Amino acid sequence: MYRVLSHNDLDGVGCGILAKLAFGEQVKVRYNSIAGLNHEVEWFLENGDKQTFLFITDLSVNEENENRLDDFHRAGGKVQLLDHHKTALHFNDYEWGHIVVEDEEGKLTSATSLFYEYLVKNEMMEPSNAIAEFVELVRQYDTWEWERNDNQAAQRLNALFFLVSIDEFEDKMVERLKNSDHFFFDEFEEKILDMEEDKIERYIRRKRRELVQAPIGEHVAGIVYAESYHSELGNELGKEYPHLDYIAILNIGGKRMGFRTIHDHVDVSEIAGQYGGGGHAKASGCSLNEETYRQFVTETFHLEPLREDAKRNRYNLKDTSFGSLYENRMEETFFLYPEDENRWAVEHNGVKMEQTFTTFQEGENYLKRNYSAWLVRDEVFVQYLMDYMVKTKRV
Numbered sequence: 563m564y565r566v567l568s569h570n571d572l573d574g575v576g577c578g579i580l581a582k583l584a585f586g587e588q589v590k591v592r593y594n595s596i597a598g599l600n601h602e603v604e605w606f607l608e609n610g611d612k613q614t615f616l617f618i619t620d621l622s623v624n625e626e627n628e629n630r631l632d633d634f635h636r637a638g639g640k641v642q643l644l645d646h647h648k649t650a651l652h653f654n655d656y657e658w659g660h661i662v663v664e665d666e667e668g669k670l671t672s673a674t675s676l677f678y679e680y681l682v683k684n685e686m687m688e689p690s691n692a693i694a695e696f697v698e699l700v701r702q703y704d705t706w707e708w709e710r711n712d713n714q715a716a717q718r719l720n721a722l723f724f725l726v727s728i729d730e731f732e733d734k735m736v737e738r739l740k741n742s743d744h745f746f747f748d749e750f751e752e753k754i755l756d757m758e759e760d761k762i763e764r765y766i767r768r769k770r771r772e773l774v775q776a777p778i779g780e781h782v783a784g785i786v787y788a789e790s791y792h793s794e795l796g797n798e799l800g801k802e803y804p805h806l807d808y809i810a811i812l813n814i815g816g817k818r819m820g821f822r823t824i825h826d827h828v829d830v831s832e833i834a835g836q837y838g839g840g841g842h843a844k845a846s847g848c849s850l851n852e853e854t855y856r857q858f859v860t861e862t863f864h865l866e867p868l869r870e871d872a873k874r875n876r877y878n879l880k881d882t883s884f885g886s887l888y889e890n891r892m893e894e895t896f897f898l899y900p901e902d903e904n905r906w907a908v909e910h911n912g913v914k915m916e917q918t919f920t921t922f923q924e925g926e927n928y929l930k931r932n933y934s935a936w937l938v939r940d941e942v943f944v945q946y947l948m949d950y951m952v953k954t955k956r957v
């Protein structure tokens with residue numbers, strides 16, 4: 563017999579699907595939250611059949627279970643832990659641990675891709691095109707590579723995963739991968755996925771108007787409350803507001819929070835780690851406890867949402883030689899303009915600031931991070947220019 567304890571996200575369930583394809587009736591699969599895994603492992607070690615081969619995929623155990631599993635392995639028990647999270651790298655010290663974050667070609671791995679490789683290499687499974695295609699979609703989704711490759715199928719696979727129950731998803735995929743030459747979505751799935759896409763778009767538009775920004779430690783974070791679509795939301799908000807180091811997404815009901823970043827200079831697994839959580843450089847999470855609640859909820863509750871930049875302007879545009887006008891809630895104005903070829907300057911309420919910037923983006927980031935400024939509408943811009951002319955007696 564085999565037992566698989568895996569994560570309850572797409573990548574974790576991808577491992578369960580592979581296990582069912584490989585072992586059929588011979589495997590029992592359980593999906594866990596990060597917090598639930600240790601409990602399951604304890605149960606298995608205390609009550610489980612000692613002949614069962616235990617796989618732990620896409621998750622890692624705590625120190626106590628790490629030692630117990632090692633004892634189990636030394637006593638002849640069969641256990642294999644496969645993970646791709648940086649925070650689990652120390653499990654490579656064990657014979658039964660296999661942690662790879664990036665393969666030899668520099669490609670980011672996922673638990674599903676590692677498990678597939680493992681099963682094929684150990685001749686527990688026959689490779690096939692359909693399975694390999696499915697595994698690659700899961701990998702691209704989990705590592706967020708789909709976004710750079712614009713791989714819509716990967717994103718839609720994850721959306722489908724959330725639209726149906728885990729059991730239904732498992733059954734459908736096992737059947738499909740067993741019987742098809744290639745991976746595909748059926749007509750009904752395509753239809754509900756289209757509807758889902760529209761719904762996510764509306765959800766994100768609404769959430770964009772609720773985002774607040776706050777300095778947290780050495781970073782400036784965007785903070786938003788949301789129960790669903792964390793990845794899509796974190797990604798869209800991150801791109802919309804590149805001056806924010808990361809987006810913190812709070813799920814109060816679930817007492818959880820997620821961190822997402824689009825930047826390479828921030829590692830959100832480190833940030834989650836400070837609060838007892840973990841994850842990847844670009845996506846991580848932790849529990850909401852007293853400390854995180856105070857910092858992200860209590861201390862930011864009074865803040866007004868970020869104002870969006872004017873989008874339909876013809877004159878007040880970004881990164882132009884004419885300069886761009888910003889304002890904030892204190893009614894301060896900021897005029898960002900190129901002083902010469904590689905220097906951008908700012909007039910703050912009509913007075914030139916000492917600080918200069920090497921690029922437009924650097925200047926805008928500064929204004930948004932320190933003054934919560936937004937690009938004003940054309941009408942405000944035109945009025946500003948007219949006042950300027952009067953003041954300098956040019957008219």
Ligand SMILES: [Mn+2]
Pocket residue numbers: 573574620646672673704
């Ligand atoms: Mn994963």
